[in-house]
Amino acid sequence: MTDTAARSVLVVTAETIEALQAAAARGLSATECSLDLRRSREVVDIDLAGFTLDGVHRPWPEPCKPRTIYWWDGTQFQQASRYNGALIKLVPTDWGPPTFEIDGIKMLPTAKVSPWDDAKRKVSLVHPRGARILDCCGGLGYFAAAALAAGAANIQSFEKNEDVLWLRTVNPWSPKADPTLKIYHNDISEVIGELPIESFDAVLHDPPRFGIAGELYSQLFYDQLARVLRPGGWLFHYTGTPNKLTSGRNVPAEVSRRLAKAGFNTRLDGDGVLARRR
Numbered sequence: 001m002t003d004t005a006a007r008s009v010l011v012v013t014a015e016t017i018e019a020l021q022a023a024a025a026r027g028l029s030a031t032e033c034s035l036d037l038r039r040s041r042e043v044v045d046i047d048l049a050g051f052t053l054d055g056v057h058r059p060w061p062e063p064c065k066p067r068t069i070y071w072w073d074g075t076q077f078q079q080a081s082r083y084n085g086a087l088i089k090l091v092p093t094d095w096g097p098p099t100f101e102i103d104g105i106k107m108l109p110t111a112k113v114s115p116w117d118d119a120k121r122k123v124s125l126v127h128p129r130g131a132r133i134l135d136c137c138g139g140l141g142y143f144a145a146a147a148l149a150a151g152a153a154n155i156q157s158f159e160k161n162e163d164v165l166w167l168r169t170v171n172p173w174s175p176k177a178d179p180t181l182k183i184y185h186n187d188i189s190e191v192i193g194e195l196p197i198e199s200f201d202a203v204l205h206d207p208p209r210f211g212i213a214g215e216l217y218s219q220l221f222y223d224q225l226a227r228v229l230r231p232g233g234w235l236f237h238y239t240g241t242p243n244k245l246t247s248g249r250n251v252p253a254e255v256s257r258r259l260a261k262a263g264f265n266t267r268l269d270g271d272g273v274l275a276r277r278r
Contacts, residue, residue: 038096
């Protein structure tokens with residue numbers, strides 16, 4: 001059973017709805033399910049028209065589309081997506097914690113590992129306990145959540161896309177701002193020059209791919225990262241391997257060279273670059 005006071009948003013997937021509908025069709029009047037993408041489970045009353053929770057009857061979302069997350073807005077289920085020049089949507093995964101897509105491009109790894117566990121592993125590389133952390137491209141907040149869980153002293157998280165920040169409000173796995181985690185609606189490439197020198201012990205940098213946000217891979221930006229990170233501080237930079245097969249371009253190697261020029265010692269680690277400020 002869940003602690004219902006902890007459930008700040010009610011979300012379902014097509015898989016959840018189909019399981020509830022099947023249970024109702026078998027004549028069950030109640031069944032257990034997750035209404036927060038597998039963070040918890042609870043018992044709901046069901047009938048052929050919908051389900052009842054906390055005394056409120058909620059009709060099934062129609063139509064119920066695959067690869068779609070629905071959130072309850074107080075009167076009906078809505079798709080967890082927005083369109084403002086680009087379609088940005090939460091997408092369910094086999095792991096529970098969702099990923100998100102921008103115009104159909106998946107933003108987080110999900111094929112072999114949960115995006116939540118992937119974030120935990122990468123955050124552990126920068127030694128987060130007691131650290132002041134700069135989270136350059138906050139996304140759904142999984143890096144920040146992992147840093148919080150690992151005992152970071154302070155996290156400043158920047159995300160420039162307002163619609164991505166909105167997705168966080170309907171994603172049960174996204175952390176909320178608190179005294180330890182400050183979330184800013186800013187483009188880090190535009191405001192990093194305002195951050196104090198050597199004000200962070202660690203940096204987490206998970207930018208969009210180079211073709212979308214080349215400024216976040218520039219020598220100028222890496223010089224600024226070196227400026228705000230204390231000597232001996234750690235940086236994890238997600239790169240992936242875009243265009244490697246089609247163009248022969250080696251983005252991780254390019255990133256390593258620029259970071260070295262900015263004052264970092266670097267090594268490749270999985271799908272990114274781990275660096276330490278000299």
